[in-house]
Structure formats: structure tokens, C-alpha cells
Amino acid sequence: MTKTLQTSAIESVQLSIQSIIGVVKNLSEKEIRWNPSAEEWSIMQIITHVAEAIPYWVREIQQIKEHPEKAWGRGLTDETRLKTVSVENVNSLQISDVLDQLASIPVYVEETLRAVSSKDLEIIAPSRNPRFDGKSVEFIVNHLIVEHVEKHEHQIQRNLSKYSQE
Structure with a gap:
């Protein structure tokens, strides 16, 4: 029996999220909130971003299935995305709350992807992001969720690794 794209994606997300939680829960608050540089995100910014972004892309898949004529997606300058990783937002969050949000992602991904048919994966809807225009739901699953x-x-x-060199 071969694995479907959905099963592989579900398993990959489950493993990656479990790994992230396993690593982060054993770190000090200082390690989690430390920024390697002005251009790089702290671990807290990373996990806050994942906790917002993956559910966002899952909702986009649901929307495309229901309304394939509507535009989907966003770019790197999306206001919600930027606010989520802002220092002000991240500093206001408890690490345990973000880890709880992360822990709920695999179930949400699984529920949605189990309801996606192979025909749904082929749907191509217009995208708000020109880089993603002409991309299918399968692209969203593979690149914007799993990868x-x-x-x-x-x-x-x-x-x-950079923190340990400090």
C-alpha cells in the first residue's frame, strides 16, 4: 500500500511539530527569546509564526475547496504575519501558550487533509501572491505546510547552534 500525499503530509507535520515542541520545552526562556541577529528571528518568533501560519494555510485550503474562484494566499509583507512576529507581540506571549497552540496544529492539519480528495489537490485558484499564482492545492500542502x-x-x-557559540 502506498502512502497518499495527505498521509505523508500529516505524518511529516506531526513529526516536525513534536520535534519543535520537544526541543523548545527543554530550553530556557533566555534561549527561546534570544535573537541571533537583527535580521533573524528568535525561537519565540519562529514558534509564534508557525502557530499562526500553518492554521492560516489550512484555512486557505478549506476556502479554495469551497470557493475556487476566490484569490488565496499572502506575501511576506502581510500585516497579520508581520504583527504576529513583532517583538511587541512576541514579548506579550507566554511560551507555554504558544507550545499549546503548536500542539493543536497536527490535529487541525489531519482533519483538513483527510477531507481533501486527490481531485481537490489539483484545484488551481488565483493567488494574491504573484509567486504562487497558478499553483495547486497540492503546492500549498507540500510547500506552505509541510516544507x-x-x-x-x-x-x-x-x-x-549560534546560541551555543555565544
């Missing part, structure tokens, strides 16, 4: 979480999991490891 997105994996990328930030690796970013946390890079931050820890």
Missing part, C-alpha cells in the same frame, strides 16, 4: 514547518524546525536548530 514550511520543516524549514522552521531547522531554523530553530540553527539558532541553538
Whole structure:
């Protein structure tokens, strides 16, 4: 039996989120809130971003299924995205609350992806982001959910490596 794209995506998100939570819950608050540089995010900013972004992309998949004629997506300068990772927002959050949000993501992803058919994966809706115009729901699953979480999991490891060199 071969794994479906949905099953692989669900498993990948579950493993990545579990890994992120496993690492972060054992760190000090100083390590979590430390910024490697002015251009790089702290681990707190990373996990806050993941906790906002993945549910956002899951909702976009749901919206595309219901209204494939409507534009989906956002760019790097999206106001909600930027506010989520702002120092003011991140400093107002409790680490435990963000970890709880992260812990709920795999179930949300699974519920949505289990309801996505192979035909749904082929839907191409217009995108608000020109880079993503002409991309299918499958692209959202692979790149904006699965690879997105994996990328930030690796970013946390890079931050820890840099922190240990401090």
C-alpha cells in the first residue's frame, strides 16, 4: 500500500511539530527569546509564526475547496504575519501558550487533509501572491505546510547552534 500525499503530509507535520515542541520545552526562556541577529528571528518568533501560519494555510485550503474562484494566499509583507512576529507581540506571549497552540496544529492539519480528495489537490485558484499564482492545492500542502514547518524546525536548530557559540 502506498502512502497518499495527505498521509505523508500529516505524518511529516506531526513529526516536525513534536520535534519543535520537544526541543523548545527543554530550553530556557533566555534561549527561546534570544535573537541571533537583527535580521533573524528568535525561537519565540519562529514558534509564534508557525502557530499562526500553518492554521492560516489550512484555512486557505478549506476556502479554495469551497470557493475556487476566490484569490488565496499572502506575501511576506502581510500585516497579520508581520504583527504576529513583532517583538511587541512576541514579548506579550507566554511560551507555554504558544507550545499549546503548536500542539493543536497536527490535529487541525489531519482533519483538513483527510477531507481533501486527490481531485481537490489539483484545484488551481488565483493567488494574491504573484509567486504562487497558478499553483495547486497540492503546492500549498507540500510547500506552505509541510516544507514550511520543516524549514522552521531547522531554523530553530540553527539558532541553538549560534546560541551555543555565544
